[in-house]
Amino acid sequence: MDASPDQSSHFLESPDKNEVEKTPGRSRKMLLSLGLVAGAAVLALATGLLVWHFHLRRDVRVNRVYVGSIGLKDVSFEAAYEDPSSSEFQRMARVAAKELELLYSRDSVLNRYFRTSRIQAFSEGDHEGVVAYYHSEFELPVFQQTSLDEAIRTLESSGEKPQELKGRKGPRNPNSVGVSSVQSGALDPRLSRTSVSEESSTRIRITRDGGQIQSPGFPHTPYPPNLSQQWLLQADPQHRVKLDFHTLSLEDDCQHDFLKTTTTQQQDVPTPADLVFLCSRRQCGYPQDSLSFLSSGSVMLLTLVTDQDKNFPGFRALYSQVPAGARECGEPLLGEKGSFSSPFFPSNYPPKVSCRWDIQVSKEKFIKLEFQKFSVGSQSETCPHDYLEVEDKRFCGSKLKSEFVIVKSSKATVTFHSDSSYVDQGFLIRYEAFYPSDPCPEQFRCTSNLCINTTLQCDGWNDCGDNSDEVSCVCRESHMKCGNGLCKPRLWTCDGYDDCGDGTDEENCERCKDGGFLCRNGRCISQSLKCNEQNDCGDGSDESQCKRSLVLGCSEFTFRCADDTCISKINPECDDEQDCADGSDEAGCSCGKRPFHTSRVVGGEVAREGEWPWQVSLHIKGVGHVCGASVLNNRWLLTAAHCVQDNQLKSHSQAHHWEALLGLHAQGQTQEWTVRRGVTRIIAHRDFSSETYDNDIALMELDADVPLNQYIWPICLPSPAHDFPAGQEAWITGWGATREGGSRATFLQKAAVRVVNATVCSSLMEDVVTDRMLCAGVLMGGVDACQGDSGGPLTVKSPSGRAFLAGVVSWGEGCGQKNKAGIYTRVTKFRSWIEQNCGL
Ligand code: 4AZ
Numbered sequence: 001m002d003a004s005p006d007q008s009s010h011f012l013e014s015p016d017k018n019e020v021e022k023t024p025g026r027s028r029k030m031l032l033s034l035g036l037v038a039g040a041a042v043l044a045l046a047t048g049l050l051v052w053h054f055h056l057r058r059d060v061r062v063n064r065v066y067v068g069s070i071g072l073k074d075v076s077f078e079a080a081y082e083d084p085s086s087s088e089f090q091r092m093a094r095v096a097a098k099e100l101e102l103l104y105s106r107d108s109v110l111n112r113y114f115r116t117s118r119i120q121a122f123s124e125g126d127h128e129g130v131v132a133y134y135h136s137e138f139e140l141p142v143f144q145q146t147s148l149d150e151a152i153r154t155l156e157s158s159g160e161k162p163q164e165l166k167g168r169k170g171p172r173n174p175n176s177v178g179v180s181s182v183q184s185g186a187l188d189p190r191l192s193r194t195s196v197s198e199e200s201s202t203r204i205r206i207t208r209d210g211g212q213i214q215s216p217g218f219p220h221t222p223y224p225p226n227l228s229q230q231w232l233l234q235a236d237p238q239h240r241v242k243l244d245f246h247t248l249s250l251e252d253d254c255q256h257d258f259l260k261t262t263t264t265q266q267q268d269v270p271t272p273a274d275l276v277f278l279c280s281r282r283q284c285g286y287p288q289d290s291l292s293f294l295s296s297g298s299v300m301l302l303t304l305v306t307d308q309d310k311n312f313p314g315f316r317a318l319y320s321q322v323p324a325g326a327r328e329c330g331e332p333l334l335g336e337k338g339s340f341s342s343p344f345f346p347s348n349y350p351p352k353v354s355c356r357w358d359i360q361v362s363k364e365k366f367i368k369l370e371f372q373k374f375s376v377g378s379q380s381e382t383c384p385h386d387y388l389e390v391e392d393k394r395f396c397g398s399k400l401k402s403e404f405v406i407v408k409s410s411k412a413t414v415t416f417h418s419d420s421s422y423v424d425q426g427f428l429i430r431y432e433a434f435y436p437s438d439p440c441p442e443q444f445r446c447t448s449n450l451c452i453n454t455t456l457q458c459d460g461w462n463d464c465g466d467n468s469d470e471v472s473c474v475c476r477e478s479h480m481k482c483g484n485g486l487c488k489p490r491l492w493t494c495d496g497y498d499d500c501g502d503g504t505d506e507e508n509c510e511r512c513k514d515g516g517f518l519c520r521n522g523r524c525i526s527q528s529l530k531c532n533e534q535n536d537c538g539d540g541s542d543e544s545q546c547k548r549s550l551v552l553g554c555s556e557f558t559f560r561c562a563d564d565t566c567i568s569k570i571n572p573e574c575d576d577e578q579d580c581a582d583g584s585d586e587a588g589c590s591c592g593k594r595p596f597h598t599s600r601v602v603g604g605e606v607a608r609e610g611e612w613p614w615q616v617s618l619h620i621k622g623v624g625h626v627c628g629a630s631v632l633n634n635r636w637l638l639t640a641a642h643c644v645q646d647n648q649l650k651s652h653s654q655a656h657h658w659e660a661l662l663g664l665h666a667q668g669q670t671q672e673w674t675v676r677r678g679v680t681r682i683i684a685h686r687d688f689s690s691e692t693y694d695n696d697i698a699l700m701e702l703d704a705d706v707p708l709n710q711y712i713w714p715i716c717l718p719s720p721a722h723d724f725p726a727g728q729e730a731w732i733t734g735w736g737a738t739r740e741g742g743s744r745a746t747f748l749q750k751a752a753v754r755v756v757n758a759t760v761c762s763s764l765m766e767d768v769v770t771d772r773m774l775c776a777g778v779l780m781g782g783v784d785a786c787q788g789d790s791g792g793p794l795t796v797k798s799p800s801g802r803a804f805l806a807g808v809v810s811w812g813e814g815c816g817q818k819n820k821a822g823i824y825t826r827v828t829k830f831r832s833w834i835e836q837n838c839g840l
Contacts, residue, residue, distance in 0.1 A: 068184030093119035096132035123297035215314025235321035292347030330355035342426025361433030544570035592716035592803035603783035604751030614715035628792020639791035641688035663711035726757035736788030781818035
């Protein structure tokens with residue numbers, strides 16, 4: 001497009017054009033800074049206004065509703081108190097409301113903001129007196145909410161003592177009754193505008209058969225939004241209300257599943273049993289086995305409050321009544337073993353109970369207590385609320401240091417106490433007598449003192465909890481012995497999970513079960529540990545095919561740079577990317593790729609000229625082609641040791657018998673680029689075994705340098721850590737026989753084979769396959785190296801297209817047979833040998 005000067009961009013006028021042009025960025029930065037400062041100021045102002053509006057403005061007021069119970073002494077329960085329309089009820093309601101008001105008047109915060117109370121029901125008191133269930137409303141500035149909560153809490157904690165002890169000022173009201181306890185819970189603060197109206201309160205008189213209640217619409221439709229509904233469950237005198245939740249589905253995104261009361265901000269406290277709040281957003285489904293509540297008196301209040309947010313199916317609960325006698329729980333336990341539990345276990349224990357169990361066993365025995373289930377209120381050192389006490393030691397919460405308590409006596413006293421506040425599931429304890437000299441008769445004794453069935457010993461499972469049943473074992477047939485002496489089922493080996501604890505069940509694996517990752521050193525690890533920049537395999541192979549190359553501790557599977565640091569990347573040498581800090585992974589890389597582009601093995605095809613420029617034909621003078629070899633540089637060739645052995649007829653170890661033809665395509669037809677050289681030196685591996693063909697490798701030094709060109713070019717030698725994984729494609733080339741027992745090829749042949757897993761290969765071959773051998777072939781048969789190919793290359797092309805010498809043709813059982821592989825000398829194993837002998 002044509003851009004004339006008129007159409008060019010316009011800039012703002014500047015008093016100093018030069019400066020604008022010299023430093024155009026500076027003024028733009030200044031403008032930007034000014035904008036940012038102004039923006040921040042507006043934001044701060046807005047935030048301040050909002051904070052002021054919602055928290056500090058004294059005239060923003062909210063309603064706050066507390067639901068609770070108050071124990072009244074000095075009065076006795078009358079049947080008429082169960083009927084709200086009776087004059088007795090109304091008279092007593094006035095007395096209770098007055099007491100509440102008096103209580104509130106003693107605290108400046110409560111006194112200032114109290115609006116009204118409504119008495120909803122009565123029940124019999126603990127031992128005497130009456131309990132009144134109330135609903136109190138306060139109106140207060142938003143910023144005073146926490147002070148109000150705190151004042152209510154203080155009221156509650158002092159409520160268990162007789163009120164007189166608190167030193168009420170002034171003369172005692174003659175109409176007043178004493179207050180023995182106060183229990184209170186705030187409805188959800190978000191719902192502080194809500195008050196539970198008389199109309200939305202359902203009063204249920206529990207009959208012998210009990211019944212059920214459910215949230216509106218349950219189970220077909222979700223409960224309605226902005227709901228505030230109360231159920232008042234009233235049992236017969238001398239009875240408690242039992243409420244068992246069948247379904248409770250109020251929320252789907254709670255972090256913890258439990259009921260929460262609104263009186264404390266803690267998330268995991270159980271709720272007071274007399275007041276059960278279900279608030280949408282705060283309380284969630286309860287997926288555990290049971291959720292039951294038991295009232296301390298004959299009345300229970302259940303309140304459901306929902307907000308405007310999405311709603312859930314709701315709840316269904318079964319109510320019933322049980323005789324109140326459970327308060328006198330506990331009993332003498334005289335058997336040698338037995339069990340006992342908190343009242344109503346596995347339902348929640350009721351508030352305000354004290355139980356005592358006196359255990360007595362045979363004189364000469366001690367007592368062991370096993371906590372099979374334990375959940376008693378909140379965790380604390382001093383256990384001030386609910387607790388279990390064994391011989392002066394208190395237990396509470398749900399995390400016990402040990403599942404056992406040993407009492408070194410034939411008598412033990414266990415007591416349980418719950419206060420009037422929160423309740424919990426409780427406990428189940430098994431006790432057993434034992435002789436101090438034999439704590440586990442006919443059983444196995446764990447170091448932790450647990451006794452377990454002897455059949456559980458050495459079964460691979462940590463039954464003791466401290467592994468003591470799994471040490472010093474003679475492993476069963478179906479088990480393996482871990483390095484640390486444990487026995488684990490063989491089934492658990494190589495599954496990527498460290499069952500032994502020392503990793504030995506994940507070592508020497510052929511493959512990994514359940515999609516585990518197989519490290520090169522034979523260890524199985526979880527796939528998720530791959531490329532996490534940590535050396536989980538121990539040999540770096542889990543980090544070898546990742547974006548980032550790490551510097552690791554060296555192993556036989558890590559590439560060692562010239563500066564002796566080791567890196568995790570797999571096959572980093574000559575991959576055209578510098579991986580070593582010193583660049584040594586890319587040094588000496590004039591190999592494996594033809595410098596310029598121009599252009600039988602059994603089951604192969606004729607190669608193109610110059611396609612395999614490292615291929616050499618080794619002739620015995622006067623005989624012709626005998627073996628193959630590979631060009632390492634302009635002076636040195638690599639071949640098989642078995643090609644250069646003497647026998648009765650031949651003296652192939654003599655260098656002067658040999659002649660090397662480089663850049664050859666067809667036997668007997670040399671081109672102008674074909675080079676013929678004599679051999680001055682043969683270095684066969686001194687550990688070559690003519691029995692096993694182990695260490696089948698030899699170097700040949702030419703009598704003169706050869707010119708390197710597109711027809712004669714070295715192949716790359718792999719580093720010792722170079723990986724040629726099973727299944728990888730490799731090429732065999734040579735002028736060997738094109739079928740077993742057949743005649744040699746005239747034209748250079750090529751054929752593709754695949755690397756074969758070493759264990760699979762060993763199982764296929766009759767002869768020994770050592771670590772210094774590499775197997776490759778086509779197990780269907782028909783493609784293989786054969787007589788005359790020996791000493792020649794097994795070429796693997798890297799992803800960057802470079803040829804690496806993976807193997808030297810060595811031996812086989814016949815040629816191209818089904819389920820047989822060709823065996824090659826594993827060149828990675830001979831890198832230092834090659835270096836020592838020819839400096840490469
Ligand atoms: C040999 O005699 C020979 N099938 C080389 C390779 C193989 C067999 C024989 C592999 O030189």
